[in-house]
Amino acid sequence: MMKIMKKSITDQMFSVLKEEIVRQRIKAGEQINPRQIAEEHGVSVMPVRDALTRLASFGLVTIRPRVGFFAREFTPTEVREIFEVRRLHEMYCMERYFHQIDIAQLEQIAEAMDSFESNPSREAFDSIDEALHDLLIAASQNRFLMETYNHVKDLIILIRHLDLGRIDYSHAEHRQIVDAIRKGDKALSLTYLKQHLDSVRDSTLDSITVEESLA
Amino acid sequence: MMKIMKKSITDQMFSVLKEEIVRQRIKAGEQINPRQIAEEHGVSVMPVRDALTRLASFGLVTIRPRVGFFAREFTPTEVREIFEVRRLHEMYCMERYFHQIDIAQLEQIAEAMDSFESNPSREAFDSIDEALHDLLIAASQNRFLMETYNHVKDLIILIRHLDLGRIDYSHAEHRQIVDAIRKGDKALSLTYLKQHLDSVRDSTLDSITVEESLA
Incomplete structure (x- = not known):
């Protein structure tokens, strides 16, 4: 049961963050702070990080190792x-x-x-x-x-x-x-x-x- | 560290299973037994299940709830x-x-x-x-x-x-x-x-x- 709950929060965070990025409420190039987002939504940091990692595989988020997550920019x-x-x-x-x-x-x-x-x-x-x-x-x-x-x-x-x-x-x-x-x-x-x-x-x-x- | 190791095994199982399915060593329509695959590769069942779930999102595996995983068939x-x-x-x-x-x-x-x-x-x-x-x-x-x-x-x-x-x-x-x-x-x-x-x-x-x- 715990596992399913956790998955569902990641899914929800994925949808929320995707919408924020796609609608440019988070601007292209902007750094995304997982801790701050977790606090805003009253969830733990892990599902937010999981959602951001999944968004990276969709090309909407860039991960810079040891720096953090960024909304994707385009050339x-x-x-x-x-x-x-x-x-x-x-x-x-x-x-x-x-x-x-x-x-x-x-x-x-x-x-x-x-x-x-x-x-x-x-x-x-x-x-x-x-x-x-x-x-x-x-x-x-x-x-x-x-x-x-x-x-x-x-x-x-x-x-x-x-x-x-x-x-x-x-x-x-x-x-x-x-x-x-x-x-x-x-x-x-x-x-x-x-x-x-x-x-x-x-x-x-x-x-x-x-x-x-x-x- | 544990987390990274686990992810890496899922990634490996994803590649192994994708190759097995795409090259039709696992035939279209065939049921896939996660426990058996985990034993064959000396890993735990969880990363195999995670890999199969990810393959399902790529359309290569079908999940039938309460039945199991199947290699995708095509009409x-x-x-x-x-x-x-x-x-x-x-x-x-x-x-x-x-x-x-x-x-x-x-x-x-x-x-x-x-x-x-x-x-x-x-x-x-x-x-x-x-x-x-x-x-x-x-x-x-x-x-x-x-x-x-x-x-x-x-x-x-x-x-x-x-x-x-x-x-x-x-x-x-x-x-x-x-x-x-x-x-x-x-x-x-x-x-x-x-x-x-x-x-x-x-x-x-x-x-x-x-x-x-x-x-």
């Missing part, structure tokens, strides 16, 4: 590589499974977009963003393809350095994609998706370069 | 899905990074193919097979693309139900691919790669269907 090359894997998966699914895209779910996303416009928030944007891109991958109905996509998805969310201006652009680009799919226009959907992915990548690279030149 | 749908992810990655790299393929390594593979022909063995074939397909992915120089490919690679190795006849066919197909790359003929390389991947998939599906109809 411009890594950002380009991650976006390449993302584009490979999304463009392939749009190209090959365009007619399997779940239109009922697409309409739900379109409704969420209407709500977002009358009441914009970062949380609403993130939720629409994730739902739309997941919808394209899910059209493949290929569990392994979803798994390989998910392997980079956390990293994609993590490297989203979007300011509110970029959210407006991205929202407009999402609109274009959704409308093109609704019209059944595959070629146009592919064009808009590619433009969107490239512009998100480029603005991410810009923000990283700015951070580096300020450092 | 025809799963085989098709895994091969789709494989083809997506390999065709993309051949298409986009054809001119970055490491020719020195390609020539080493060609030499290994000569040796294989004068002295064929399953081990030699497996090694050439892995080296050639990895070479295509490595041409992308994208670490994340290699990671997502590796996610299905263990499964690909695992579902290789090849008889000696199929090895001969695959070897001949590998020859065609290697020669087309050497000639710098990208279109032909793509054609041969696609043919090869489709025929390996189909023969894997055939062998699974035969096993199912015998079961």
